[in-house]
Amino acid sequence: MKVHKILNNNVIVTLDKSNNELIIMGRGIAFKKKEGDIIDESLIEKQFSLNNKETLPRFAELLSEIPTEVITVSEIIINHAKSVLGEKLQDSIYISLTDHINFSIERHKQGFDIPNGFLWEIKKLYPKEFKIGEYALQIIKQRLNVELPEDEAGFITFHIINAQLNDTMPNIVTMTKVMREILNIVKYHFKFEYDEESLTYQRFITHLKFFAQRVINGNFSSSEDISLYEIVKEKYHQSYLCTNRIDLHLIQQYAHPLTDDESLYLTIHIERLRKELQHQSELKKA
Incomplete structure (x- = not known):
């Protein structure tokens, strides 16, 4: 496994046997590395292979900007959603949900929470997806020590539905x-x-x-x-x-x-x- 691109000190893009791009994450995995160097596989913490080739570069760019712990939390939530719903979600959720959670945490820390005008409808119309949103808030609190308001469970629910239907927000x-x-x-x-x-x-x-x-x-x-x-x-x-x-x-x-x-x-x-x-x-x- 060789370095194809270096996004930052902790994120590398490599190629699999079929020449498809893979995103590799690990603390310090790209330290003193250059394109073509062998990757130390013992440092690999996460590996992403998205089916949508248009989504992969955008996700790679996002990984280079967002803290690893936020990415980990987003992945936990997405895997939980797939398990609960029993269906495949669009790859775009890795970008939209991760970006949303990171931005929501930043806003919350600045004391700027956005009310969700559709919270009541979301609870009533999408109960299964809303429970995933509530689970997401619990994981964010446990892993990141940030307690987001219930409105955010509603916004996360929208991202889940979006990934189910492959539609715009x-x-x-x-x-x-x-x-x-x-x-x-x-x-x-x-x-x-x-x-x-x-x-x-x-x-x-x-x-x-x-x-x-x-x-x-x-x-x-x-x-x-x-x-x-x-x-x-x-x-x-x-x-x-x-x-x-x-x-x-x-x-x-x-x-x-x-x-x-x-x-x-x-x-x-x-x-x-x-x-x-x-x-x-x-x-x-x-």
């Missing part, structure tokens, strides 16, 4: 707004309270997450077969009327009329939710 914020608006329309249309622990509610939230992403990005989902749509429209008429209200709202606010496919799936999810909550209400009265 402003879009994630707008998606959250769209989800909140649709949930309110359904809630007030049927005049019920959600059971946020129910599987049906969680399925609805998951559907809304990807649906809201399509709305924001202007991606329309449609098919030529409208037979099932007509059946659902007639069979689940109450839920279909609610979907119509959502359609009108999306046209007015986002210039996104629902396609038949989108109306179909929204109506089915709303009907499941309506039936479950109606059943619970009847059990309480019995």
Whole structure:
């Protein structure tokens, strides 16, 4: 293993057997080294190999500027997120989350914490991801002795969602707004309270997450077969009327009329939710 590039005294870029760049970290690993020198592998503390070749140089640059202990904390949080969510996250999270945590700590030390205006929605709409954000605050406190406010758990949650959906941060914020608006329309249309622990509610939230992403990005989902749509429209008429209200709202606010496919799936999810909550209400009265 040879030195390909030296970023600082503790960070080196090398090449693997397939000639792909690897980032190697270790205290003093680049001391008195130059390109082409053999790397002392006993000094290697961390090794990064990102799939995205565009992300790797940016991450390497970030590593040369951010303290090693912050990078370690970010990696712990990302690995925990992957384990909890059971899915692959975009490589971009190594840059966005590490940079965010470092900047948040710097701001906090200067007494400048930023309030998160979407904290309530984040807790309600992304409970699993928000728990990862709370875990992140615990790790930051334990490893870096910095106690960040709960608002930061919300911002970290946005970075996790961003890495799941591979979208931009402003879009994630707008998606959250769209989800909140649709949930309110359904809630007030049927005049019920959600059971946020129910599987049906969680399925609805998951559907809304990807649906809201399509709305924001202007991606329309449609098919030529409208037979099932007509059946659902007639069979689940109450839920279909609610979907119509959502359609009108999306046209007015986002210039996104629902396609038949989108109306179909929204109506089915709303009907499941309506039936479950109606059943619970009847059990309480019995």
